Amino acid sequence: MSIKLLLLDVDGTMTDGKITYSSSGEEFKSFCVKDGLAIASWIRLGGKVAIITGRESKIVDKRAKELGVEFCYQGIKNKRTQVEEILNSCNLSWDSVASIGDDLNDLPMIELSKISFAPNNASQFVKNRVDTVLQCSGGSGAVREMIEYILKKEDRVEELLSLWQVD
Numbered sequence: 001m002s003i004k005l006l007l008l009d010v011d012g013t014m015t016d017g018k019i020t021y022s023s024s025g026e027e028f029k030s031f032c033v034k035d036g037l038a039i040a041s042w043i044r045l046g047g048k049v050a051i052i053t054g055r056e057s058k059i060v061d062k063r064a065k066e067l068g069v070e071f072c073y074q075g076i077k078n079k080r081t082q083v084e085e086i087l088n089s090c091n092l093s094w095d096s097v098a099s100i101g102d103d104l105n106d107l108p109m110i111e112l113s114k115i116s117f118a119p120n121n122a123s124q125f126v127k128n129r130v131d132t133v134l135q136c137s138g139g140s141g142a143v144r145e146m147i148e149y150i151l152k153k154e155d156r157v158e159e160l161l162s163l164w165q166v167d
Contacts, residue, residue: 002096002154003047003096003097003098003114003115003150003154004047004048004090004092004096004097005047005048005049005050005086005087005090005092005096005097005098006039006042006047006048006049006050006097006098006099006100006146006147007050007052007079007083007097007098007099007100007101007109007113008039008049008050008051008052008099008100008143009051009052009053009100009101009102009103009106010029010051010053010055010057010060011029011053011054011055011102011138012101012102012103012119012121012122012138012139013100013101013102013106013119013138013139013142013143014031014032014035014051014063014138014139014143015029015030015031015138015139016030016137016138016139016140017102017121017138017139018030027057027059028059029057029059029060030139031063031139032139032140032141032143032144034141034144035139035141035142035143035144036063036066036067037144038143038144038147038148039067039069039143039147040067040068041147041160041163041164042147043067043068043069043070044163045151045156045159045160045163048070048071048090048092049067049069049070049071050069050070050071050072050073050083050086051064051069051071051072051073051074052071052073052076052079052082052083052109053073053074053075053076054075054076054077054079054105055074055075056074056075057074060072060074061074071086077105078108079105079106079108079109080108080109080112083097083109083112094112094113094114095114096114097109097112097113097114098113098114098115098116098117098146098150099113099115099116099117100116100117100118100119100134100142100143100146101116101118101122101126102118102119102121102122102123102126102138103122103123103126104123104125104126106126107125107126107129110126110129110130111129115131115132115150116129116130116131116132117130117131117132117133117134117142117145117146117149118130118132118133118134119134119136119137119138119140119142120133120134120135120136120137120142121137121138122138132146132149134146134149148160
C-alpha cells in the first residue's frame, strides 16, 4: 500500500526549533521554502498532509493555509489520538501513513506509522525509533528530503517532475 498521508511536526521539523520573540511578545518562526514546495507538490499529486504540533501559533495556521494543508492541529498533547481521528475521517489506516518528528511528543505518531523519519538534529531517542534519519536538519529541508524519499521508493519521481514541466 502506498503512502497517502504525511504527518508533520512543526518546531524542530518544519522549522529549526528556535522560537524568537520581539520585545512586544510577537513570535517569529522560519520555514524552509524547499519544504513548502515539496509539501505543495505532494498535495498536487493527490496526497494528504496533516500538521500536528504541541504548541499554538498563528504563524503555523498561516503557513498551512498558504501550502493548502488540509489538516492543521495545534496545542495537541496526544498526537496519536488526533491522528486516529484523521484516519477515521479519511478512511485510511496507519499502513498508509508516513510521519516526521524530532522530539519525544512525536513518538506516538512515529511508532505507529508505516514509515517514519527524523531530521538529523532530532533527539537521539527519536532517531533510535524511526525508520530513516534524514541528512537534513529540521527547518533546512528535512520535510523535502522525506517527501522525495517516499516518491523515489514508490517510483513516482517522473510524476513529481511532470508537475513542474512547462508545455
